[in-house]
Amino acid sequence: MTAEASGPKAPPRQLDVMICDDNIMLLEVLREVVESEPDMTVVATAQNAEEAIRLAGRHTPDLAVLDVRFPGGGPYAAREIARRSPRTGILAFSAHGDSGAVGEMRHAGVTEYLVKGATNREFLTALRRLGGRLPKS
Amino acid sequence: MTAPQDSSGTGRPARRQASETAFTLLVQGVLDYGIFMLDPGGHISSWNAGAERIKGYRADEIIGRHFSTFYPPEDVAAQKPQRELETAVAEGRLEDEGWRIRKDGSRFWANVVITALFDEDGVLRGFGKVTRDMTERRAAEQALTEHRRLFEHLVRGQEQERQRIAWDVHDDTIQSMVAVGMRLQLLAGRMPEPYAAELAQLDHTVRDAVTRLRNLTFRLHPPGIDRHGLVEALTSHLSDVVESWGLTHSFEHRIDREPSPERAVTIFRIVQEALLNVHKHANASRVALSLESVDNGLLTRVKDDGNGRPLDPTAYHGHFGVMEMRERAESAGGWWSLRSEPGAGTTVEFWVPDLPSTSEDDVPTPGPAGDGASPDAAAGDGTSPPAATGDGASPSPAEEEGP
Numbered sequence: 001m002t003a004e005a006s007g008p009k010a011p012p013r014q015l016d017v018m019i020c021d022d023n024i025m026l027l028e029v030l031r032e033v034v035e036s037e038p039d040m041t042v043v044a045t046a047q048n049a050e051e052a053i054r055l056a057g058r059h060t061p062d063l064a065v066l067d068v069r070f071p072g073g074g075p076y077a078a079r080e081i082a083r084r085s086p087r088t089g090i091l092a093f094s095a096h097g098d099s100g101a102v103g104e105m106r107h108a109g110v111t112e113y114l115v116k117g118a119t120n121r122e123f124l125t126a127l128r129r130l131g132g133r134l135p136k137s
Numbered sequence: 138m139t140a141p142q143d144s145s146g147t148g149r150p151a152r153r154q155a156s157e158t159a160f161t162l163l164v165q166g167v168l169d170y171g172i173f174m175l176d177p178g179g180h181i182s183s184w185n186a187g188a189e190r191i192k193g194y195r196a197d198e199i200i201g202r203h204f205s206t207f208y209p210p211e212d213v214a215a216q217k218p219q220r221e222l223e224t225a226v227a228e229g230r231l232e233d234e235g236w237r238i239r240k241d242g243s244r245f246w247a248n249v250v251i252t253a254l255f256d257e258d259g260v261l262r263g264f265g266k267v268t269r270d271m272t273e274r275r276a277a278e279q280a281l282t283e284h285r286r287l288f289e290h291l292v293r294g295q296e297q298e299r300q301r302i303a304w305d306v307h308d309d310t311i312q313s314m315v316a317v318g319m320r321l322q323l324l325a326g327r328m329p330e331p332y333a334a335e336l337a338q339l340d341h342t343v344r345d346a347v348t349r350l351r352n353l354t355f356r357l358h359p360p361g362i363d364r365h366g367l368v369e370a371l372t373s374h375l376s377d378v379v380e381s382w383g384l385t386h387s388f389e390h391r392i393d394r395e396p397s398p399e400r401a402v403t404i405f406r407i408v409q410e411a412l413l414n415v416h417k418h419a420n421a422s423r424v425a426l427s428l429e430s431v432d433n434g435l436l437t438r439v440k441d442d443g444n445g446r447p448l449d450p451t452a453y454h455g456h457f458g459v460m461e462m463r464e465r466a467e468s469a470g471g472w473w474s475l476r477s478e479p480g481a482g483t484t485v486e487f488w489v490p491d492l493p494s495t496s497e498d499d500v501p502t503p504g505p506a507g508d509g510a511s512p513d514a515a516a517g518d519g520t521s522p523p524a525a526t527g528d529g530a531s532p533s534p535a536e537e538e539g540p
């Protein structure tokens with residue numbers, strides 16, 4: 001797999017990303033996947049809803065990657081992040097194929113949803129789309 | 138014995154006499170009921186064949202004796218016979234179920250009705266007593282109740298265990314494997330050939346394993362059934378699993394309200410097995426699922442257009458699907474059926490009751506297992522008097538608020 005097309009004309013401002021997952025292995029690899037992209041930076045990571053909400057308020061990141069089954073409640077975290085930092089786009093990242101859980105996140109204002117197990121490329125594409133760097137599909 | 142009352146002697150005495158005689162013969166000959174009379178003091182004054190069969194006494198052995206002879210000593214000590222007569226006098230009749238004693242000292246479970254008999258002037262003339270031996274029926278009912286209770290227990294345990302395994306696999310194993318896969322992709326992007334290709338290959342293998350594991354967890358525990366309901370869980374099952382078998386499917390549902398979680402799992406599991414059978418055996422191209430509220434319960438139908446091979450009853454050995462489906466439906470208090478028409482397909486149809494029940498919510502409430510199906514008797518451990526355990530009313534206030 002080749003790297004993502006490297007040079008758009010004038011590289012715009014970096015996308016600030018917050019990553020929220022209670023699984024450390026996933027948290028670490030997601031951080032690395034994002035960090036290895038030239039146009040994104042990880043500004044915070046959180047392992048529970050409390051932390052995620054607090055850090056969202058402090059950093060108001062462009063993007064938040066949020067585990068649906070998250071200690072403290074994925075939908076709750078989504079609502080609170082949206083309240084503290086309305087500019088943050090939230091990508092729900094779930095190990096479920098459970099459409100009910102998706103619905104709940106949608107109600108909480110989440111528009112982008114990805115099942116864990118998607119490829120890194122799909123993950124990054126979803127992030128860029130959410131960050132307005134790609135046309136909505 | 139008393140004959141049907143007649144207001145005066147103006148009838149046709151001969152006819153009346155004949156019908157009285159026939160009536161007396163009927164009462165004397167009936168075997169299934171002990172029918173006899175007591176004088177106002179409780180002494181036996183008549184006896185029939187049924188009473189002899191049930192209690193073991195001949196008429197000449199028992200007439201004149203006090204009816205408390207039939208009661209166990211503890212009841213006699215508690216003056217139950219006397220109280221029963223008093224109640225019958227006060228209220229006209231009394232019905233009771235309990236242990237009684239036969240001539241040989243053995244016990245039987247009796248249903249007893251005592252009726253007070255008054256003459257035209259309101260004077261107590263005695264009592265009519267009808268006794269039925271319910272021992273066998275009671276034993277059969279208890280066996281059935283016990284059987285159901287055990288089965289429900291088993292099903293509940295099995296579901297809980299499956300759910301636990303599903304969560305463990307889901308939360309731990311799958312997530313770790315996903316992380317491994319993502320890392321392999323990262324590495325593949327950084328490595329020169331031939332390593333990059335090999336890493337990509339490894340990533341594929343991991344990804345396939347993740348998919349298989351995810352399907353396993355879905356089978357172990359239908360996602361969303363607890364929170365999002367039966368229809369949602371069935372819909373996902375059709376689109377995730379049945380679709381992958383290449384079966385065209387339809388799903389019609391008209392339900393008045395969401396069944397209790399336990400009923401939902403019962404229905405889901407039966408449908409799951411019925412669909413699996415369609416996949417394994419029917420060679421069908423389409424399957425229609427329908428779910429409908431009927432008679433305070435849910436009627437479910439799984440209809441395929443496959444070979445409709447009639448079931449060979451001798452071939453049940455080693456096949457558990459059919460047995461288990463029926464068992465699940467019946468233990469929930471419902472019924473289950475399978476119809477096959479060669480060439481036209483097979484229909485599995487079942488109904489399970491789902492009365493609005495307050496005791497079903499898995500919260501430990503006082504009393505037995507808390508299944509709406511088998512109320513009384515079940516608490517036979519003598520911990521409390523058989524007072525109503527207050528179902529039907531509102532749930533206990535403490536457990537109202539959810540998370």
Ligand SMILES: Nc1ncnc2c1ncn2[C@@H]1O[C@H](COP(=O)(O)OP(=O)(O)OP(=O)(O)O)[C@@H](O)[C@H]1O
Binds near residue numbers: 414460
């Ligand atoms: N929809 C169907 N169409 C045709 N034949 C069927 C259908 N459903 C069941 N059968 C027949 O009935 C038999 C018994 O089914 P059952 O589910 O009890 O056992 P099984 O599926 O063979 O094994 P398992 O114990 O794994 O369920 C099957 O072996 C099959 O021959």
Ligand SMILES: [Mg+2]
Binds near residue numbers: 413458
């Ligand atoms: Mg089967």
